Amino acid sequence: MPHSEGIGGIMNHESTDANEHTGLLGQSWKRTSLALQQRGVIGVLFTAPVGIILLLLLAYPFVLGIWLSFTDTIIGRTGTFIGLENYLYLITDDVFLLTTFNTLLYTAAAVLLKLIFGFALAIVLNRDFKGKGLVRAIVLLPWIVPTALSTIVFWWLLDSQFSCFSWILMKMGVISNPIDFLGTPNNARASVIAVNVWRGIPFFTIGLMAGLQTINQSLYEAADIDGAGPWVKFKSITLPVIMPLLAVITTFSIIWTFADFHLIWIMTRGGPVNATHIYGTLSYQRAIPGGHLGEGAAISIFIFPILLVCVLLTARYLRRED
Amino acid sequence: MKSDKPKELTRRDFMKKSAVGLAGAGMASLSMDALFQWDKALAAKVSPPPLKLEKKPVVRLLRWSGFVKSDEEIWTANTKKWERATGGKVITEYLSWEDVRSKAAMEASVGAGHDIVLGWFDDPHLYPDKLLDVSDVATYLGKKYGGWYPVCEMYGKDSKTKRWIALPIGSAGICPNYRVSWVQEAGYEKVPDDIEGFIKCAKALKAKGHPTGFALGHAVGDANTWTHWWLWSFGGKAVEADGKTIAINSKETLQALDAVKELYESMIPGVASWLDPHNNKAFLSGQISLTANGNSIFYASMKKFPEINKDLMTMNFPVGPVGRPTELSLFSLAFIFKHTPVPNAAKHYLQFMFEKPQYGEWESGTWGYVTQTLKSYYDLPAWQKDPRITPYRECMGRMLWNGYEGPLGPASAAAMSEYVIVDMFADVCVGNKSPKAAALAAERKLKRFYR
Numbered sequence: 001m002p003h004s005e006g007i008g009g010i011m012n013h014e015s016t017d018a019n020e021h022t023g024l025l026g027q028s029w030k031r032t033s034l035a036l037q038q039r040g041v042i043g044v045l046f047t048a049p050v051g052i053i054l055l056l057l058l059a060y061p062f063v064l065g066i067w068l069s070f071t072d073t074i075i076g077r078t079g080t081f082i083g084l085e086n087y088l089y090l091i092t093d094d095v096f097l098l099t100t101f102n103t104l105l106y107t108a109a110a111v112l113l114k115l116i117f118g119f120a121l122a123i124v125l126n127r128d129f130k131g132k133g134l135v136r137a138i139v140l141l142p143w144i145v146p147t148a149l150s151t152i153v154f155w156w157l158l159d160s161q162f163s164c165f166s167w168i169l170m171k172m173g174v175i176s177n178p179i180d181f182l183g184t185p186n187n188a189r190a191s192v193i194a195v196n197v198w199r200g201i202p203f204f205t206i207g208l209m210a211g212l213q214t215i216n217q218s219l220y221e222a223a224d225i226d227g228a229g230p231w232v233k234f235k236s237i238t239l240p241v242i243m244p245l246l247a248v249i250t251t252f253s254i255i256w257t258f259a260d261f262h263l264i265w266i267m268t269r270g271g272p273v274n275a276t277h278i279y280g281t282l283s284y285q286r287a288i289p290g291g292h293l294g295e296g297a298a299i300s301i302f303i304f305p306i307l308l309v310c311v312l313l314t315a316r317y318l319r320r321e322d
Numbered sequence: 323m324k325s326d327k328p329k330e331l332t333r334r335d336f337m338k339k340s341a342v343g344l345a346g347a348g349m350a351s352l353s354m355d356a357l358f359q360w361d362k363a364l365a366a367k368v369s370p371p372p373l374k375l376e377k378k379p380v381v382r383l384l385r386w387s388g389f390v391k392s393d394e395e396i397w398t399a400n401t402k403k404w405e406r407a408t409g410g411k412v413i414t415e416y417l418s419w420e421d422v423r424s425k426a427a428m429e430a431s432v433g434a435g436h437d438i439v440l441g442w443f444d445d446p447h448l449y450p451d452k453l454l455d456v457s458d459v460a461t462y463l464g465k466k467y468g469g470w471y472p473v474c475e476m477y478g479k480d481s482k483t484k485r486w487i488a489l490p491i492g493s494a495g496i497c498p499n500y501r502v503s504w505v506q507e508a509g510y511e512k513v514p515d516d517i518e519g520f521i522k523c524a525k526a527l528k529a530k531g532h533p534t535g536f537a538l539g540h541a542v543g544d545a546n547t548w549t550h551w552w553l554w555s556f557g558g559k560a561v562e563a564d565g566k567t568i569a570i571n572s573k574e575t576l577q578a579l580d581a582v583k584e585l586y587e588s589m590i591p592g593v594a595s596w597l598d599p600h601n602n603k604a605f606l607s608g609q610i611s612l613t614a615n616g617n618s619i620f621y622a623s624m625k626k627f628p629e630i631n632k633d634l635m636t637m638n639f640p641v642g643p644v645g646r647p648t649e650l651s652l653f654s655l656a657f658i659f660k661h662t663p664v665p666n667a668a669k670h671y672l673q674f675m676f677e678k679p680q681y682g683e684w685e686s687g688t689w690g691y692v693t694q695t696l697k698s699y700y701d702l703p704a705w706q707k708d709p710r711i712t713p714y715r716e717c718m719g720r721m722l723w724n725g726y727e728g729p730l731g732p733a734s735a736a737a738m739s740e741y742v743i744v745d746m747f748a749d750v751c752v753g754n755k756s757p758k759a760a761a762l763a764a765e766r767k768l769k770r771f772y773r
């Protein structure tokens with residue numbers, strides 16, 4: 001286009017002019033450009049923006065959290081350094097110990113059930129059948145719906161007076177009174193675990209289904225020829241091939257379940273009598289409504305080592321697989 | 323609105339009842355005279371503090387979103403009136419009531435954000451040094467409108483400096499709500515106003531197939547209010563006035579816990595899972611006969627549940643062995659941050675909202691959802707609109723503060739948000755703990771907060 005050529009021409013002309021008049025500048029620019037061509041330099045430069053963002057948004061709050069946990073900061077007042085006092089108190093605090101138990105139970109039970117059901121569903125959905133695309137899409141729904149929304153629905157479904165589960169069972173004559181889903185400690189624990197499982201199954205299903213589709217069918221055909229049954233095929237082909245993926249998916253699920261918050265907060269707020277408090281909810285309760293930021297931070301720091309171990313184990317396993 | 327009020331529950335009756343309560347309240351300064359006959363001549367003479375408004379002030383306000391629809395409408399209309407009168411502007415942000423605390427706390431720590439906050443309970447006592455002294459406005463309003471209730475002074479003034487750091491705006495009063503016909507079916511004319519009779523009546527209701535329902539889950543409002551009332555009415559308390567000596571493990575507490583087991587027998591199953599909305603739903607669906615609540619059950623029943631509305635009655639919490647009213651309602655206060663660029667406009671705006679044309683309209687239009695903090699508003703005609711809202715005007719005079727009998731501050735805030743008292747009751751009712759063990763567990767928690 002003539003117009004843009006014109007502009008280009010002017011610019012070229014100007015830059016030549018500039019070079020002639022500022023030879024020194026030109027040389028230093030050359031040096032810079034050479035330096036930029038070094039692999040190390042340009043790499044650092046390109047990753048710098050992301051690095052800065054990570055530093056500001058992840059590392060800084062994280063370090064601040066650790067610092068807070070060593071202080072007695074309360075809302076509206078800067079705290080003083082008190083060493084390990086928050087931690088030492090927490091390990092003698094009944095509510096915290098109960099919360100630790102709850103968190104471990106919640107994570108272990110929910111992740112195990114999600115894994116079993118998710119894997120089973122993946123195997124079923126991996127088969128060829130009519131309308132499988134639609135069914136696969138529907139299976140994803142619990143995962144897609146915002147947790148806050150689906151949890152409110154479950155909060156209603158498990159209501160002590162208006163639960164439709166209770167209603168159906170009562171109409172069928174199985175029970176005579178509504179089930180107190182969230183009102184007794186063990187029922188409440190089972191209920192929140194069930195809701196978490198409902199929500200988390202699709203993550204396992206979809207993830208594992210992707211893995212299942214990569215398995216070479218000839219392996220199964222060879223096994224068929226050798227006369228292997230379905231269980232042997234699953235144990236000797238499916239499971240080993242899919243294991244690295246399973247490890248990654250499980251790790252992610254453990255991290256999310258362990259650090260859960262909104263599901264519990266919406267349904268029970270940690271009640272009844274703290275039977276469903278997990279680290280996330282107790283940390284929030286003590287730090288924000290309770291105002292004790294230091295102690296709240298210390299509780300959330302307890303999440304970290306456990307998750308770290310989890311991630312390291314997965315990483316080690318994956319490296320061994322390689 | 324017309325209602326089928328039982329004839330024994332008249333305005334006079336309530337006033338008498340409140341008089342008995344207040345007389346026993348140990349609040350010597352608060353006589354009935356002080357309540358109703360403040361010096362009108364003096365009030366007329368009181369002149370407002372000289373507040374020179376900033377030029378074209380913009381006031382940013384953070385407040386809880388309305389429990390009843392008309393609250394926000396009238397609040398906004400009043401605000402518009404101030405804007406027209408002063409040429410200023412108010413930008414209001416509404417937030418769910420439980421979230422105001424965290425947002426206000428964050429603004430206090432970073433020193434930026436809204437100018438005014440309508441917060442709850444001990445919020446101002448978490449960061450008293452970040453708040454503007456509003457003693458001039460508080461003194462003016464107190465003089466003009468018959469004085470503040472004692473509990474308002476407790477919440478409004480910094481315990482150390484005795485300066486006003488917040489203006490108590492009202493409380494979402496909490497009163498027992500019951501079904502008249504069912505109570506009569508159980509052999510009572512009305513629910514008794516002493517604890518012993520209250521328990522017996524509750525049991526009789528249950529025996530007739532009409533259980534009661536009081537929240538024992540982590541319900542910020544509905545669980546905290548009635549459990550504190552129950553504890554205090556037996557003479558139990560979390561901490562002594564020194565704010566250091568933990569007093570929960572006492573024989574009074576044990577009595578309260580023994581007695582609550584009896585009340586619990588009358589309750590519908592599932593109360594341990596109840597959060598704030600549950601008792602409203604259970605009551606409005608006819609599942610429970612008696613609960614404790616703000617006026618939201620009444621308000622909702624007016625339009626949507628006329629059958630229940632006809633059969634609904636409210637009363638003040640019964641008096642326990644301690645012999646005086648000991649209640650807790652959801653207490654709200656307005657405070658101004660020191661970081662505000664428009665301190666005078668912020669004060670002026672709040673003062674304006676407290677003046678009778680605005681405040682009276684607000685109380686009236688919300689059917690008494692927000693109970694008065696200034697004594698002269700006791701006589702607003704709004705309280706006579708319906709006998710079911712009349713008891714709510716007594717709430718402020720019958721109320722103690724959370725963390726009673728200690729001072730307000732980080733410890734009292736932490737104890738309430740940790741549900742120490744609620745869980746102590748729930749421990750006994752659903753957690754199968756003995757009263758002694760529950761009190762000990764509460765004592766351990768309180769020791770940590772009040773160390």
